[in-house]
Amino acid sequence: MTKILVIEDEKIIGEMISMYLTDEEFSVRRVETGRDGLEAVDAFGPDVILLDLMLPDMDGIDLCETVRRRFDTPIIVISMNTKVNERVRALNAGADDYMCKPFSMQELKARIGAAVRRYKPSLAAPAETAAAAADPDAAHGIGLDLQKRTVTVDGQPVETTFSEFELIKLLFEFPGRVFTRDELINTLRGIDSYVNDRAIDVHITNLRKKLEKNPKEPQYIKTVWGVGYKLALE
Template sequence: MYKLLVIEDDVMMSDMLSMYMSGEGYEIKQAENGEKGLQLVEQFVPDVLLLDLMLPDWDGIELCARIRENSSVPIMIVSTKSEVSERVQALRAGADDYLCKPFSMHELSARVEALIRRSRIMQASAAESIQPEGGIAAQKEIKLDAERRLLLVRGAFVETTFSEFEIMKLFLSHPGKVFSREDLINAIRGYDSFVTDRAIDVHIVNLRRKVEKNPKEPHHIRTVWGVGYKYAPEDVPAPQ
């Protein structure tokens, strides 16, 4: 049974989400404010988190960033705020998905399932990739730690969001291959979930900050103008 944490101050909405997802087979915990939510992230250790942006004690974006500092749990924002700027801020803060109220419970359930499914698949795939014989392990500077869903960058562990981890897994599995933004969207969301080209660009900016020696002149995560992005391993010369 997967565990789901709902951080939502609207009691009716929280109860509705909890009842529906409980009926789908999830173990549920509810938090009516950010402080209780932070406590439950540590104590309950959820497999996925639903987070409202408007809470009585925390700004939802700030709370998302705070949770992301210590946890790689997939975070889905559920909010009445539909502006693109809000979505971008949430993604930059570490959110993995964004669903605007009102929404279909069926869609919510499908998105939660997708987040957990991809999380498990990536963990299993990364476990294989870090074996001594694996191709990814041959990359000297950057490796994946499946158990903790972290990147090992030049000997130091770096925490990533759910989506960042999946993008890096894709890059490391196919060094040199050019991925369009649509390729990356399909890899981390599936065909029926909300995500934009802008969201991919935000993830790339954040990943460069985490893996590149000089994010302004990236060696590994390179832009292929007019197409998308590719990953260059250590033995590929830096662009001139």
């Protein structure tokens, strides 16, 4: 399993990144200071480091230089600073990549995969294998292939948007669990920067039209009034 060290002192951003990468089957450790970051590089042995430049105890550029002198671990800087000279400073300090906040979580995952391929080709990004795909028979005719990112109904392929697939994937992983709209919004945040309660409702409506025999009386994607949605497979 690919190990990611997140050095980020902003709690909300750090937790969002950590939760997303954990869901994508990375092993994640997050710290909030440069000193803890240096200790974690030694103790955790990450395959990739995500480094915020604004840390409470030291300058991120200095930390990047320190890590690079001791390790060849790929470093991806994540920063609010969009200035070209700051990007150049980070790259000259030994960073392998630079991403400006806010960024797409899908792009972050892709950049991590690219860094791993360059430095450790034997390591694959977390595999979404066919074995992890749901059995269509067990799902009453609905099938998910996570590797190919396809959905089928009674064996027939169904076209979905990127956001629709991410939603049905989440519901499929936890059948019967009720997800609030906020939880579903967080799933898409970074993919769709304009996602809100109304957008979630629209995505669910579109999924019902594609998956349900009678979208007005859904068999699978159920509304839990006042809370959110769940996937019923029983």
